[in-house]
Amino acid sequence: MATLTLKVNGRTRSVDVDPATPLLYVLSDDLELRGPKFGCGLGQCGSCTVIANGQAIRSCITPVSMVTSAEITTLEGLGTPEKPHPIQQAFIDEQAAQCGFCLSGVMLTAKTFFDKNPRATDEQIQQALSGVLCRCFGNVRMLRAIRRYAKGPAV
Amino acid sequence: MTRTLTSEARRALTRAGLSQAKSRGFSRRSFLKGSGAVIVTFASAGVLDEVSGVLAQGFNGTGSPQLDSWIAIGADGTVTAYTGKCEFGQGLYTAQMQLVAEELCVPFNRVRLIQCDTSITPDQGTTSGQQSHPTNFNKTNLALAAATARETLVRLASARLNAPTQDLIAREGAVSVKATPSRRVSYASLIGGKTFEVQLNPKAARIHPRDWTVLGTPVPRVDMRAMATGEFEFVHNVRVPGMLHGRVVRPPSPAATVMSVDESSVRGMPGLVKVVVKNNFIGVVANKPWQAAQIAEKLRVTWTPGPRLSPQRDAYQQIRKEPSTDTLLVDSGDVDQTLASAATVLRATYHHPYQMHGSIGTSCAVADVQADKATVWSATQSAFPTRNTTAAILGFKPESVRVIYTRGAGCYGINGADTVSYDAAVLSQAVGKPVRVQLSRKDEMAWENYGNLFAIDQRAGLDANGTITTWDYEAWSAAKGGRPGYNTPGNVVTGTLLGLNPAPFNPRTPAPAPTQPLNNNSNTAPSYITGRVGGSRNGAGVVQSERVLSHRVRSPFFTGPLRAPERLQNTFAHECFMDEVAAHVKADPVAYRLRHLNHPRLMGAIQAAAKAANWQTRPSPNRRAGLASQDPPSSNSTVSGRGIACVCYEGDNGYVAMVAEVDVNQATGEVHVTRLVVAQDCGPISNPDGMRNQMEGGALQGMSRALGESVTWDEEKITSIDWRTYHSLPLGFAIPRIETVLINQPDEEACGSGETAITVVAGAIGNAIFDATGVRIREVPFTPERVKAALGSRT
Numbered sequence: 001m002a003t004l005t006l007k008v009n010g011r012t013r014s015v016d017v018d019p020a021t022p023l024l025y026v027l028s029d030d031l032e033l034r035g036p037k038f039g040c041g042l043g044q045c046g047s048c049t050v051i052a053n054g055q056a057i058r059s060c061i062t063p064v065s066m067v068t069s070a071e072i073t074t075l076e077g078l079g080t081p082e083k084p085h086p087i088q089q090a091f092i093d094e095q096a097a098q099c100g101f102c103l104s105g106v107m108l109t110a111k112t113f114f115d116k117n118p119r120a121t122d123e124q125i126q127q128a129l130s131g132v133l134c135r136c137f138g139n140v141r142m143l144r145a146i147r148r149y150a151k152g153p154a155v
Numbered sequence: 156m157t158r159t160l161t162s163e164a165r166r167a168l169t170r171a172g173l174s175q176a177k178s179r180g181f182s183r184r185s186f187l188k189g190s191g192a193v194i195v196t197f198a199s200a201g202v203l204d205e206v207s208g209v210l211a212q213g214f215n216g217t218g219s220p221q222l223d224s225w226i227a228i229g230a231d232g233t234v235t236a237y238t239g240k241c242e243f244g245q246g247l248y249t250a251q252m253q254l255v256a257e258e259l260c261v262p263f264n265r266v267r268l269i270q271c272d273t274s275i276t277p278d279q280g281t282t283s284g285q286q287s288h289p290t291n292f293n294k295t296n297l298a299l300a301a302a303t304a305r306e307t308l309v310r311l312a313s314a315r316l317n318a319p320t321q322d323l324i325a326r327e328g329a330v331s332v333k334a335t336p337s338r339r340v341s342y343a344s345l346i347g348g349k350t351f352e353v354q355l356n357p358k359a360a361r362i363h364p365r366d367w368t369v370l371g372t373p374v375p376r377v378d379m380r381a382m383a384t385g386e387f388e389f390v391h392n393v394r395v396p397g398m399l400h401g402r403v404v405r406p407p408s409p410a411a412t413v414m415s416v417d418e419s420s421v422r423g424m425p426g427l428v429k430v431v432v433k434n435n436f437i438g439v440v441a442n443k444p445w446q447a448a449q450i451a452e453k454l455r456v457t458w459t460p461g462p463r464l465s466p467q468r469d470a471y472q473q474i475r476k477e478p479s480t481d482t483l484l485v486d487s488g489d490v491d492q493t494l495a496s497a498a499t500v501l502r503a504t505y506h507h508p509y510q511m512h513g514s515i516g517t518s519c520a521v522a523d524v525q526a527d528k529a530t531v532w533s534a535t536q537s538a539f540p541t542r543n544t545t546a547a548i549l550g551f552k553p554e555s556v557r558v559i560y561t562r563g564a565g566c567y568g569i570n571g572a573d574t575v576s577y578d579a580a581v582l583s584q585a586v587g588k589p590v591r592v593q594l595s596r597k598d599e600m601a602w603e604n605y606g607n608l609f610a611i612d613q614r615a616g617l618d619a620n621g622t623i624t625t626w627d628y629e630a631w632s633a634a635k636g637g638r639p640g641y642n643t644p645g646n647v648v649t650g651t652l653l654g655l656n657p658a659p660f661n662p663r664t665p666a667p668a669p670t671q672p673l674n675n676n677s678n679t680a681p682s683y684i685t686g687r688v689g690g691s692r693n694g695a696g697v698v699q700s701e702r703v704l705s706h707r708v709r710s711p712f713f714t715g716p717l718r719a720p721e722r723l724q725n726t727f728a729h730e731c732f733m734d735e736v737a738a739h740v741k742a743d744p745v746a747y748r749l750r751h752l753n754h755p756r757l758m759g760a761i762q763a764a765a766k767a768a769n770w771q772t773r774p775s776p777n778r779r780a781g782l783a784s785q786d787p788p789s790s791n792s793t794v795s796g797r798g799i800a801c802v803c804y805e806g807d808n809g810y811v812a813m814v815a816e817v818d819v820n821q822a823t824g825e826v827h828v829t830r831l832v833v834a835q836d837c838g839p840i841s842n843p844d845g846m847r848n849q850m851e852g853g854a855l856q857g858m859s860r861a862l863g864e865s866v867t868w869d870e871e872k873i874t875s876i877d878w879r880t881y882h883s884l885p886l887g888f889a890i891p892r893i894e895t896v897l898i899n900q901p902d903e904e905a906c907g908s909g910e911t912a913i914t915v916v917a918g919a920i921g922n923a924i925f926d927a928t929g930v931r932i933r934e935v936p937f938t939p940e941r942v943k944a945a946l947g948s949r950t
Contacts, residue, residue, distance in 0.1 A: 001425070017443075025443070032392075034386060034389070037516055038391065038516065038593060039516050040596040040877060040878060041596055042596060042877055044596075044879065045515055047516060075384065076385035078384070078385075079384055081384050084384055085384075088384050089383075092380055097382055098849075098852055100387060101389065101515050103385075104385065126889060130886075132885060133515055133878060133883060133886060134515065135513055135567075135856070137851070137853075137854075137856045137858075138848070138852055139851075139855055139888075140851045140855070140890065141848065142886065
């Protein structure tokens with residue numbers, strides 16, 4: 001066990017954990033965050049996605065000791081129910097979920113992709129999401145929500 | 156006595172309860188926190204025993220005859236409704252709130268809903284089979300409760316306002332005199348904080364769908380905001396003071412048994428609390444989840460291997476040889492003669508593999524088992540049955556166990572939610588502390604209750620005009636276990652490992668002659684037969700010489716309901732075979748279907764889908780089909796086609812038709828679905844956007860199942876254990892254009908809409924592949940290898 005310091009959603013947090021522990025366990029168990037989810041533990045589905053220094057990473061296969069100097073943002077760090085982030089608002093507007101379990105993977109992957117590729121085409125969006133699973137198959141609405149976010153707020 | 160106590164509890168829930176939930180978006184935890192005093196009372200003061208008095212009032216999956224079991228109106232006018240049908244992502248929570256608001260004439264935002272908590276909601280059995288609308292939105296249960304409440308309030312207002320009931324109108328949470336609206340009295344002042352003390356009135360009038368203002372509108376889901384911002388509490392997020400973390404150690408193969416467990420292999424590992432062994436059940440408990448995972452990994456267990464599994468490649472032949480339970484659903488008694496005298500006889504065999512629920516989140520539960528009572532936070536679709544079976548496992552009375560439904564990842568049927576609830580309960584009992592268990596990906600996928608494997612033989616006899624005169628269906632399917640119900644925990648893996656048997660398998664051959672009117676709730680019978688049994692005729696079609704014979708054999712793997720269970724496999728075989736027959740007589744597939752149907756609503760769905768798809772009337776295959784195959788395989792050897800499929804879901808619970816358009820790359824065998832048009836009639840539409848969401852998701856999930864999904868195994872074990880080995884389409888695939896046609900039927904009863912669309916996808920795509928290529932693929936999934944092989948054998 002070791003005391004590690006993490007920067008999560010703008011706050012500095014200290015945790016006493018085995019440094020090999022995957023970041024996901026620390027976020028959801030020690031810090032009781034609900035955004036990142038355990039889907040597979042293998043980096044295959046995306047449910048555990050968080051943003052670390054601007055990159056979407058799979059927290060279920062990232063040892064916590066690797067991200068102690070990173071700025072980590074989880075889904076709840078983007079916005080709040082009262083003040084959602086624009087991509088969250090786009091998903092709310094499009095009713096783009098069924099069970100909602102996959103949303104960290106979908107939204108954070110799409111957001112980091114768009115932040116770097118603001119003019120991405122539909123095909124490029126799909127390519128970016130090729131490693132993300134939604135077993136309810138909300139694809140139609142999710143892609144619509146992502147396009148809505150990409151266009152920016154309606155004037 | 157009991158009712159008083161329960162009513163008090165409910166009033167407290169109503170009064171203190173749900174303002175926090177309102178401010179934060181829907182969250183189960185908010186409910187519980189907001190009504191903490193009540194929950195504490197339930198959990199700590201032996202109240203469960205008294206609550207059982209309420210449960211005894213006919214609570215056996217059939218709801219409750221007492222209005223107070225369903226609806227409470229608080230002193231502030233807030234309406235709290237209690238339902239035994241739960242939300243798991245299908246939008247039912249919001250739709251039920253709409254129902255209560257509509258029927259009770261209160262604003263939508265004044266309604267609170269509490270779902271599936273065995274201490275405080277009616278027992279409505281299992282939420283499944285798209286039965287929630289038929290059950291709660293027609294003339295019984297929640298709908299009737301809200302209607303009864305409204306009529307009771309009008310009656311109370313009549314006395315208060317000194318006006319006859321027919322002169323009164325209920326609106327916006329108050330009753331007023333129609334002629335002088337200023338004479339009004341609010342629900343709160345009529346009954347707020349008090350109980351109704353009346354029975355549901357079967358004659359209470361529902362508000363007609365044509366007059367709806369809340370139902371029938373696309374009310375956004377109340378949980379969407381919390382989900383999109385990561386605030387929503389899934390069962391995975393439940394945290395209880397003093398909670399420990401468990402992991403299970405499942406056997407290496409389906410029938411392996413424990414020989415020995417070497418606890419010294421994990422002694423001293425950080426966080427270890429206990430290794431728990433009960434019969435063939437093994438679990439570990441640790442302080443933290445990561446510790447539990449590592450201990451489970453390290454624990455040395457010696458297993459006695461079970462018998463070898465029959466190879467997967469032989470599965471469809473093997474099930475024909477096993478002892479079986481045989482069922483004749485329909486038998487006109489003349490099939491052999493009519494086939495012998497038919498102008499033409501066609502036959503084909505269809506194969507459908509085991510498939511998985513494959514929830515994106517592995518199943519999770521939290522259990523707090525104390526000396527004489529237990530609480531389980533579970534994502535089960537069957538809160539009350541799970542209460543009873545968990546009690547049986549723990550050695551408790553059912554009334555000493557409380558199951559609080561808390562949402563999991565989308566389940567699409569019985570995923571691991573029930574079994575992991577038992578895992579958590581057993582481990583919690585063993586350590587005397589609350590335990591949370593979340594399964595590993597492999598433990599979820601290797602042990603869940605798969606959708607059944609089917610081999611289906613179809614035979615049709617045709618007359619000289621090419622009309623079907625005989626339909627003979629004979630199927631073999633494999634099953635073991637299923638939903639545990641109220642008393643069979645051995646129907647899922649944990650129960651069996653603990654030494655409890657799955658439901659017994661009783662071979663019966665031959666099947667007795669059918670005596671009951673056809674209940675086509677598994678769509679075993681094709682739509683095109685008359686379905687005559689005795690004097691009844693429950694089919695949707697005109698074919699009079701008919702036989703529907705099923706053989707159910709024992710599966711080596713657990714099976715259970717997977718979205719459109721059996722309906723999907725049967726419909727694939729029926730709809731592809733219908734297409735084969737149409738092609739044989741060179742008839743247009745739409746016209747040929749209509750010619751053999753007499754069910755107006757199914758025919759309406761077919762016509763609506765065909766119209767929306769701009770269906771071109773002609774036989775299949777496309778006259779260009781296969782032309783490209785004359786060329787050497789190359790990138791431009793892509794051919795296109797379209798197909799249709801339809802079904803009366805469960806015989807009478809929703810009517811759907813789908814047109815699929817595909818491109819088939821003949822060089823690679825890849826199938827690209829370019830367009831899906833779905834027309835669906837589910838009676839009066841509660842929430843058009845919710846229904847559309849289900850149709851879109853069902854269409855694409857069906858496409859994933861049709862194109863790629865199959866459980867795999869070798870001679871020892873299941874080998875599809877993660878997303879590399881079980882092939883779900885990812886979010887990034889090129890999705891087809893999806894067009895949904897919603898057929899609203901305000902004068903009909905409400906049907907379900909969650910499983911309707913998915914049922915027809917494999918059939919529609921299979922028929923489109925045939926239209927494009929002239930090749931019939933009779934086995935799901937339509938993988939590139941399988942399609943390419945079929946194209947290669949084309950002459």
